[in-house]
Amino acid sequence: MCPISSYDDQAKALAAALPEARLITDPDVLASLGHDDAEWAPVGTPVAALRARSSDEVARAVAACADLRIPVVPRGAGTGLSGGANAVDGCLVLDLSGMNSVVEIDTDNMVAVVQPGVVNDDLKRAVAEHGLWYPPDPASAPWSTIGGNVATNAGGLCCLKYGVTRDYVLGLQAVGGGPAGAYGTRVDLGRRTTKGVAGYDLTGLFVGSEGTLGVVTEVTLRLRPARRDAPRTVVGAFDDLVSAGRAVAGVTSRGLVPAALELxxxxxxxxxxxxxxxxxxxxxxxxxxxxxxxxxxxxxxxAAAIATIFRDAGAAWAEQSTDPVEAEALFEARRLAYPALERLGPVLTEDVCVPRSSVPAMLARTEEIGRRHGVRIATIAHAGDGNLHPLLITPPGDDAARAAAQAAFDELLQAAIDLRGTVTGEHGVGLLKRGGMQRELPLGVRAMQHAVKQALDPLNLFNPGKVIGDDPDL
Structure with missing residues (x-):
């Protein structure tokens, strides 16, 4: 990374190397493109941004940045919640949101090929016209892009029954690194077939890598037939969070797998x-x-069995909704919870995941940590798969409240680890969870991760400092 005083020279050098590119250097625009939605994650100062239009342009930009030793930070819609798309000092922000074409929908083989800037819900609508369905549905689906979903291995409301993004990525094209002279090379990973085990699963390695191994420029996705019947919605009301957690554990222990189970x-x-x-x-x-x-x-x-489990766990009432409008409003409330809480003040978002039998214990720990630190915590959850999102809300400009929230955030990570869980289920490590990941993963596993990063990105060009970052033990 270059010193601040040389940023103008770096931008000029980039412009000379990419004469046809539309580089952005306006400070206000750079500020808007230089971060995601993670509260309090550090943000660096980029030298420029590029709104890429094609994989060729991405390849040229990566090659130029390698020659100039300018880091590359890819971004999509900027809806991430871990700081994974935040600029680092002296970087080029590579905005992929304009690469938003659905390249192909292969109805015979139930496959779609898309560019990384395609919005999740736009893909759903496009394939629905062909009687097909793309299941991964993060709450940010109306805004988040497929490239960002791939970067974090996003889940969503339906992942309990239908899986997460990785389960649907058959292949991808990426602009990578490897030996220093190979930066800017495009590689096609994976396949279009339902099965295939030729070589290492490099596609799976890229999914969830948060842009640290290369820049994804195209994705081949598996689709499913569209669901024909309207789903049944079962609603349970509880007088306390822990009882709701017991109901979740009860559904799991009975072997029931609803399409979604949200709290x-x-x-x-x-x-x-x-x-x-x-x-x-x-x-x-x-x-x-x-x-x-x-x-x-x-x-x-x-549906009847789930309602019974809710009642047995202590629900004040539990019924199957007979009004589809009411049912949709309830799930719409679930999707809108995060932006609604953002209106009340800065929100520090957790993303811990625990074994489903440990959901009641994690909810109890969440309440206890919030009380002890005096932090207001609202909770939403993909409860059926143990993925909890405690949302720590602080008054604007209150430094003491911010410090208390950050302390509570760290304790929640440790609580999840103590319960044999993980510090992130779907938002990614980014910047906010690096310390938690180092606590969760053994030293040998972290050393393997560093070895993979070194092999595929020896210049540490792609999204440096994110995910594995600087590990003090390595």
């Missing part, structure tokens, strides 16, 4: 209602929302 606490529901006026009164300390899409009478039996 919202009272604070989330109140924030959404105040903002969007969906007509949903909280009426309880927590709601569990289960979506059952098993067709026919078996689906009816599954």
């Amino acid at each position: 919202l606490d009272r604070a989330c529901l109140e924030a959404v209602e105040e903002w969007k006026h969906l007509g949903i009164g909280p009426g309880a300390e927590a709601l569990l929302l289960a979506s059952v899409d098993t067709p026919g009478p078996s689906g009816d039996d599954e």
Whole structure:
């Protein structure tokens, strides 16, 4: 990375190496492109940004940056919550959101080929016209891009039954590094077939790597047939979070797998209602929302069994919704919870994941940590797969509250590790979770990660400092 005084020279050198590129150097525009939505994650100063239009342009930019030793930080829509797309000092921000074409929809083989800037919901609509479905559905699906979803191995509401992004990436094209002279080389990884084990799974390695191994410029995705029947929605209201957690564990122990099993606490529901006026009164300390899409009478039996489990775990009431409009409003409230809470002040977002049997214990630890630090914590969760999102809310400009929230954040990470969980289920490590990841993973595993990074990116050009970062033990 270059010193601040040389940023103008670096930008001029980039412009000379990329004469046809539309480099952005305006400080205000750079500031808007230089960070994601992670609260309090450090942000560096880029020398320039490039809104890439093609994989050829990405390849030329990477080659030029390698020659000039300018780091490359890829970004999509900037909806990330871990600082993974934040600029580092002296970098080129490579904005891929304009590469937003659905290149191909192969209905015979149920495959789609897309550029990284395609928005998740736009892909869903495009394939739905062909009777197909792309299941991964993060709450940011209306805005987040497929490239960003691939970078973090995003999950979503349906991942309990249908899996996460990695389960749908058959192949990808990336602009990579390797030996110093190879920077800017495009490689095609993976396949279009349903099965294939020729060589190492380099596609799987890139999924979830957060742009630290190369720049993804095209993705080949597996699709599923569209669901034909409207799902049944089961709603349970609980007087406390821990009882809701027991209900989640009960669904798991019975071997039931709903399409979604989501949790919202009272604070989330109140924030959404105040903002969007969906007509949903909280009426309880927590709601569990289960979506059952098993067709026919078996689906009816599954929905009834889930409602019974909710009641047995202590629900004040649990019923199957017979109003599709009401059911959609409840799941819309789940999707809107994070932006609704953002309106109340800075939100530090957790993304811990624990074994499903440990959900009640993790919810109890969350409440205890919040009380002890005096931090307001609202909780949403993909409860069915143990992925909890405690949201730590602080008053704007309150330094003491910020320090308390950061202390609580670190304790929540440790609580998840203590329960044999992980510090991130789907948001990625980025900058915010590097210390937590180092606590979670043994030294030998971290050494392997560093070896992979060194082999594929010996110049440390791609998104440096993210994920593995500087490990004091290596």
